[in-house]
Amino acid sequence: MPSKLPENLIIVCCHGIWLGGPARGHDENEWLIAGFQKGETPTFIEHIKAGLRVLRETEDSILMFSGGPTRKETRLSEAQSYANLAISNDFFGILPESEIIDRLHCEERALDSYYNILFSLTKFWSDYGTWPKTMTLVSHAFKRERLVDCHCGAIGFPLDRVSFVGVDPPGMVDGTNEAATKGVVEAIMQWKEDPHGKGELLANKRRKRNPWGVPQVLFLDENDRIRSGVQSTLTIEGEEHLLEGVTHPWSRNPGH
Numbered sequence: 001m002p003s004k005l006p007e008n009l010i011i012v013c014c015h016g017i018w019l020g021g022p023a024r025g026h027d028e029n030e031w032l033i034a035g036f037q038k039g040e041t042p043t044f045i046e047h048i049k050a051g052l053r054v055l056r057e058t059e060d061s062i063l064m065f066s067g068g069p070t071r072k073e074t075r076l077s078e079a080q081s082y083a084n085l086a087i088s089n090d091f092f093g094i095l096p097e098s099e100i101i102d103r104l105h106c107e108e109r110a111l112d113s114y115y116n117i118l119f120s121l122t123k124f125w126s127d128y129g130t131w132p133k134t135m136t137l138v139s140h141a142f143k144r145e146r147l148v149d150c151h152c153g154a155i156g157f158p159l160d161r162v163s164f165v166g167v168d169p170p171g172m173v174d175g176t177n178e179a180a181t182k183g184v185v186e187a188i189m190q191w192k193e194d195p196h197g198k199g200e201l202l203a204n205k206r207r208k209r210n211p212w213g214v215p216q217v218l219f220l221d222e223n224d225r226i227r228s229g230v231q232s233t234l235t236i237e238g239e240e241h242l243l244e245g246v247t248h249p250w251s252r253n254p255g256h
Contacts, residue, residue: 007134008136009062009124011064011136013066014082015033015140037169043167047167052086055095056094062104065080068109069212109215118242137165206239216239230248
């Protein structure tokens with residue numbers, strides 16, 4: 001239990017939905033995943049463990065699983081499924097429940113990696129009334145450039161206050177998944193051309209991952225939006241985008 005307001009936000013980017021089951025996530029049949037993710041669920045579990053280890057090592061941190069309900073088969077969010085898996089496995093012995101339960105959060109609306117970061121940031125502010133001084137991102141190692149340079153760079157979160165923990169699936173580690181390697185390059189190009197994901201290509205990808213019509217606004221509470229000082233615009237599709245060319249509050253003096 002943190003003795004003061006948390007200062008570091010640990011974000012575990014979720015990639016699938018664990019539906020529950022006796023194998024506690026160690027059987028891929030218990031997961032809802034895309035075809036190209038076959039064989040990757042052990043890596044998702046390693047991401048959970050990595051987030052828990054960072055939480056154990058930093059007393060002033062909170063851990064946020066981030067990912068919305070992306071499948072029509074269930075309203076369960078990716079984030080809540082990861083939390084369920086961690087709880088079902090007794091947090092893998094990394095931390096006792098008494099030391100983690102108040103520090104574990106779920107961000108349940110993000111539909112891509114950009115919003116994994118942005119929605120987690122705004123939820124942190126809504127929960128605590130302050131911005132994190134630092135962030136630790138946990139995802140696939142091959143997504144480091146996209147998450148840190150592209151996304152954190154686009155929203156203006158100082159890169160010297162960002163740490164990254166990457167664990168790749170087997171096909172990326174041994175270089176056998178050539179299609180995935182090509183996809184990494186394409187994704188980086190798409191985000192460099194459209195840093196905030198506002199164009200039709202990236203926006204349509206999000207819409208296809210939103211079968212339950214989860215709100216794509218930065219704050220669910222209008223008072224939070226006003227008090228936060230974040231400057232944004234709303235689209236007719238119901239998405240909210242940061243204003244570009246302005247300094248956002250998390251970019252200023254840490255904690256204010």
